[in-house]
Amino acid sequence: MSLVVLESATVSFGARSIFEDLSLRVAEGDRIGLIGPNGSGKSTLLRVLSGEQQLDSGSLRRSRGVRVGWLPQDIVVEGGKRLLEFVRSSVPGRNEIEGELAAAEKDYEKALADQREGDDEVLLDAAARLADLHERIARFDALFSEHEAIKILAGLGFEQKDLQRDVGEFSGGWKMRAVLAALLFQQPDVMLLDEPTNHLDMPSVAWFSEFLQKYSRAFVLISHDREFLNEQARRIVTFEVEGVRQYPGNYEKYLELRAEEETILENKAKNIEREREKTEQFINRFRAQANKAKAVQSRIKALDKMESVETYRKRRAMSFTFPPVGRAGQDVVKIAGLRKAYGDHVVLPDVNLTVYRGDRIGIVGPNGAGKTTLLKMIAGELAPDRGTIELGHNVQPGYYAQHHAETLHPRSTVYDEVSGVNKELGQTRVRSVLGAFLFSGDDVDKPIQVLSGGERARVALARLMVKPGNFLLLDEPTNHLDLASCESLIESLESYDGTMLFVSHNRALVRRLANKIWLVEGGQVLEYPGNLDDYMALSRARISGEQAPEPVAKSAPVKQSAPVVVQVPEVPRNREDDKARKREEARLREQRSKKIAPLKKKVDEILARIAELETKQAERNQKLCDPAVAMPDAERFAMLTAMQTDAEKIEELTGRWEHAQEELEAAEKELGAS
Numbered sequence: 001m002s003l004v005v006l007e008s009a010t011v012s013f014g015a016r017s018i019f020e021d022l023s024l025r026v027a028e029g030d031r032i033g034l035i036g037p038n039g040s041g042k043s044t045l046l047r048v049l050s051g052e053q054q055l056d057s058g059s060l061r062r063s064r065g066v067r068v069g070w071l072p073q074d075i076v077v078e079g080g081k082r083l084l085e086f087v088r089s090s091v092p093g094r095n096e097i098e099g100e101l102a103a104a105e106k107d108y109e110k111a112l113a114d115q116r117e118g119d120d121e122v123l124l125d126a127a128a129r130l131a132d133l134h135e136r137i138a139r140f141d142a143l144f145s146e147h148e149a150i151k152i153l154a155g156l157g158f159e160q161k162d163l164q165r166d167v168g169e170f171s172g173g174w175k176m177r178a179v180l181a182a183l184l185f186q187q188p189d190v191m192l193l194d195e196p197t198n199h200l201d202m203p204s205v206a207w208f209s210e211f212l213q214k215y216s217r218a219f220v221l222i223s224h225d226r227e228f229l230n231e232q233a234r235r236i237v238t239f240e241v242e243g244v245r246q247y248p249g250n251y252e253k254y255l256e257l258r259a260e261e262e263t264i265l266e267n268k269a270k271n272i273e274r275e276r277e278k279t280e281q282f283i284n285r286f287r288a289q290a291n292k293a294k295a296v297q298s299r300i301k302a303l304d305k306m307e308s309v310e311t312y313r314k315r316r317a318m319s320f321t322f323p324p325v326g327r328a329g330q331d332v333v334k335i336a337g338l339r340k341a342y343g344d345h346v347v348l349p350d351v352n353l354t355v356y357r358g359d360r361i362g363i364v365g366p367n368g369a370g371k372t373t374l375l376k377m378i379a380g381e382l383a384p385d386r387g388t389i390e391l392g393h394n395v396q397p398g399y400y401a402q403h404h405a406e407t408l409h410p411r412s413t414v415y416d417e418v419s420g421v422n423k424e425l426g427q428t429r430v431r432s433v434l435g436a437f438l439f440s441g442d443d444v445d446k447p448i449q450v451l452s453g454g455e456r457a458r459v460a461l462a463r464l465m466v467k468p469g470n471f472l473l474l475d476e477p478t479n480h481l482d483l484a485s486c487e488s489l490i491e492s493l494e495s496y497d498g499t500m501l502f503v504s505h506n507r508a509l510v511r512r513l514a515n516k517i518w519l520v521e522g523g524q525v526l527e528y529p530g531n532l533d534d535y536m537a538l539s540r541a542r543i544s545g546e547q548a549p550e551p552v553a554k555s556a557p558v559k560q561s562a563p564v565v566v567q568v569p570e571v572p573r574n575r576e577d578d579k580a581r582k583r584e585e586a587r588l589r590e591q592r593s594k595k596i597a598p599l600k601k602k603v604d605e606i607l608a609r610i611a612e613l614e615t616k617q618a619e620r621n622q623k624l625c626d627p628a629v630a631m632p633d634a635e636r637f638a639m640l641t642a643m644q645t646d647a648e649k650i651e652e653l654t655g656r657w658e659h660a661q662e663e664l665e666a667a668e669k670e671l672g673a674s
Contacts, residue, residue, distance in 0.1 A: 002027050003066045003190050003218060004049055009058035011044055018044050022058070022244050024237065026190055030218040033229045033251060036239025037316075038454030038482045042222050046070065046192045049220065067092065069188030073195050073453075077175040079168020083158065086167045087149045090182035101133045144185065152181045155207040156200070157367055173199035173367065184211065191219035197228060198479055201367045202505050224478055224486045226251060226508045251483075279303050318458065318485040320436035325470035325498040328357050329393030332471055332499045333378060338387035340373055347373050349523045351387070355471075360500045362514030362532065369520045371503045372475055375401075378501065379473045391471075398469035402476050405456040410449035414439050417448060417459055422466045430466065437462040453480045461489070474502035478509055507532065529643045538640065599664040606657040613646045613653070 004026040011018045018041040026032065026049070034042050047053035048060065050070035062068070081089065108126040115123050150163065156177045162170075167178055176199045183191065197205050205228065212219070212232050220237075223229050229251040236247045236254040247254045279299050286296050331354060338351040347370040355361065363371045376382035378389055379399040391397070408417050419430045434444050437458045448456065457480040464472075472493075478486045490509050493500070504510055510517075510532045517528040517535040528535040620639050 001063065003063050004068065005059075005061045006048065007059050007061075009048060009060070010056045011041070011048065011053065012056050019239070019244060024049075024244075024246075026218050026220065028189075028218060029216060030220075031232055031234040032218075032220045033233030033236045034220055034222045034238075035229070035236060035251070035254075035483050037484060038480075039452060040239035040482075042239065043073065043194055046072075046194055046220065046222065049190070050192055066190065067186070067188040068190045068192065069183045069186050070192040071180055071183050071194060071196055073198070075176060075179050077167055077179060079166050081167055082164050083153065083167055083170075083178060084146070084149060084163040086178060087153065087182045087185050088144065088146065091144050091186050097133065097137055101130075101137060104130045104133050144187075149181070149185050152184050152211075153178075155204070155211065156181050157204045177204070180208075187217065189217055191215075191217065193219060193221045193223075195222055195224065197223060197225055197505060199367075200505055202364050202507070202510075203366055205505055205507070224481055224483045225506050226483065226487065227511075228507075229483070276303065316438060318437055318481075318488040320433070320465060320488075320492050322465070322468055322492060322496040322498075325468060325496075326394060326396065328395045328470045328499065330357050331355075331392040332357055332359070332395050333392065333501075334388075334390045335378070336388050336390075338374075338377065338389065339385045340370070340377065340382075341385055346523065348520075348525070351525050353518075353525060353527075355499060355501060357392075357499055359516055360513050361502070361516045361518055362510040363501065363503045363518045363520060364510065364532075364535070365520035369522070371520045372401075374520060374525065375473055375475050375501065375503055395471050396469035397471045397473055398464050398467065399473040400460060400464045400475065400477055402479055404463075405453070405460040405480065408448045408456060408459060410447065412448055413445050414448065414451075414459055415444040418462045418466060421463045425466055433462055433465050437465070454482060454485075457481055458485070468496070468498070470498035472496065472498060472500045472502070474500070474504070476504055477502065478504065478506045529647070530640055534640055595667050596664065599660065599667055603657065603660045603664055606653055606660060610650055610653050610657065613650050617643060617646055617650075 002025045004024075006022065006024045009022045009024075010020045022045070024045075034045065036042050044053060047070075048055060050068055051060075052070070104126065108123075108130050111123045111126040153163065158174075158177070158181075167175065170178065180196055197208065200208060205225075209228060209231050219232075221229070221232055223232075231250075233250045234248075236249065236251060238245050238247065238254065247257050249257070279302060283296055283299050283303070333353070333355040335351055335353040338348060338353075339346070340348045351374070363375065365371055373382065377384050379397060379401075381399070381401075412420075414434060415430065418434060419425065419427075425433075431440075431444060434440070439446075439458070439462070448459065451459065461477070477489060481489065486506065486509070490512055493509075493513055500513065502509075502513070514531050516530070517532065519526045519528065519535070528538055530538075620643050623639070
């Protein structure tokens with residue numbers, strides 16, 4: 001049965017048409033994924049279905065009694081209610097019943113006070129009404145229980161202590177979670193979700209995905225997360241260049257069907273073009289022959305009736321390639337003893353980490369654990385309370401964060417914002433970069449203040465593109481981008497030849513880019529070798545108690561000692577002492593050889609062993625991260641275990657090397673002073 005029916009709908013904003021003659025039916029149990037570029041009308045369509053946006057023409061019908069719930073991207077939440085109360089009271093009808101119950105209790109108390117002997121009718125009526133309302137509340141609570149509300153809040157990352165906090169105390173991202181929790185608790189017949197994962201961390205996205213998979217009612221979902229769409233959607237409604245189209249299946253199936261359409265249309269166009277050419281050749285050849293006049297006229301009529309096939313029109317998508325970057329030193333960043341607190345709340349008590357050249361590290365963990373704080377400190381936007389962050393040789397960082405899109409000067413043009421980052425670039429190069437980010441023609445002269453959130457995000461990314469550096473720091477780079485732009489960004493980042501450190505809840509991005517995972521949780525930063533799947537497998541194994549390697553807790557970076565120059569004491573150079581000088585030099589050489597040679601050999605052997613293990617680590621890591629290498633799970637897990645074992649050996653050998661190097665330096669110093 002159709003719950004919501006939209007027929008021949010048209011919406012315009014001024015002279016701009018958002019969509020025309022759009023028809024859509026949402027039936028019971030429908031799971032619809034809504035895709036299209038930013039500004040194509042996806043959010044507007046949800047507003048129409050929710051009743052927030054009026055149609056210019058067409059009609060919207062709902063089945064009787066159908067409840068529609070809507071989660072917009074931008075929300076305003078007033079304080080005054082505790083979190084748990086906010087969620088429970090969001091169910092339509094509850095406030096009305098509670099209001100009736102409060103009035104009925106007053107009526108009963110009044111009837112009891114006014115009761116006269118032998119006159120029980122008023123009191124009995126008040127008691128009956130009170131009992132009926134209590135029964136309605138009981139039925140309501142059975143359907144919308146407090147336990148279910150707490151369960152949903154916990155799944156979205158709220159703690160027990162948050163339940164009695166005023167909603168107004170939470171940050172914007174947590175307010176969005178509270179609104180999402182209220183929507184899920186209401187169990188509407190049709191749920192409208194506009195980028196619901198934007199403010200969720202990875203654990204919450206996983207929980208939410210599982211919740212939706214069990215949700216038996218209908219929903220329409222906008223999401224830039226490819227994996228999330230594939231998990232949830234059973235029908236794709238897409239805003240294409242030729243209009244709104246619908247395809248069965250999830251996002252991957254849509255891509256397959258769309259590719260088939262392209263092939264079919266291109267082949268059909270080629271066939272018709274060949275037929276057209278043959279017909280035109282016949283007409284031109286026999287036009288002047290009287291005995292062929294009838295056949296020529298017949299061909300002319302056929303040519304006029306011949307259909308023209310419009311070939312597949314691809315939608316413009318963000319497309320760019322990072323330029324080659326300069327080579328940095330082996331150690332890109334060394335972090336030692338890092339501490340950061342906000343008031344009494346210590347986020348990161350003591351962090352020791354090293355980022356090496358070529359690392360692509362995905363930072364994951366629950367919201368509030370310190371992921372963005374850590375990234376900001378490495379980027380230099382936030383000062384640590386204690387500890388050091390040391391950039392390596394020739395490291396040139398480039399930083400993109402969500403808030404950068406909001407810090408663009410509102411009255412500057414798109415061109416000025418991007419060209420100002422790198423004044424060495426000419427106008428042609430700047431316009432070329434802007435074109436890659438879908439700003440062409442007069443668009444480059446638009447002031448920032450008229451741009452949408454997605455357009456501002458593209459400007460901020462374009463600023464990074466003109467001066468990326470060789471060490472990229474990215475904080476949720478896919479937020480506010482449409483799905484096609486997300487896919488393009490991921491492909492571009494795959495071609496980047498520098499070092500990368502990024503925070504993201506987008507599983508597709510983390511899975512395709514990361515060769516290491518940093519888990520920020522409980523004040524610790526734990527490093528997991530391998531990609532996202534490896535991290536999740538290791539996490540599940542550790543939680544379930546299976547034997548698995550512990551994550552690597554990085555110690556403070558080891559500083560390489562400078563070469564030691566041994567000063568040989570000068571001996572007076574006169575003929576009388578020449579023999580004595582030579583004997584002294586021979587004695588020193590023999591002493592140095594006996595004491596220093598074994599120490600130097602020991603240092604060299606340890607360094608060779610470390611180099612050998614690091615080479616093996618690099619080879620294993622390349623195999624693990626190469627999508628072309630098919631590897632059984634058992635072999636993959638064994639390789640990860642071996643990587644962990646070798647990492648521990650490298651750490652042990654590094655300690656032994658430090659000790660041996662100190663002995664060598666002490667011996668050389670002693671002999672140099674003697």
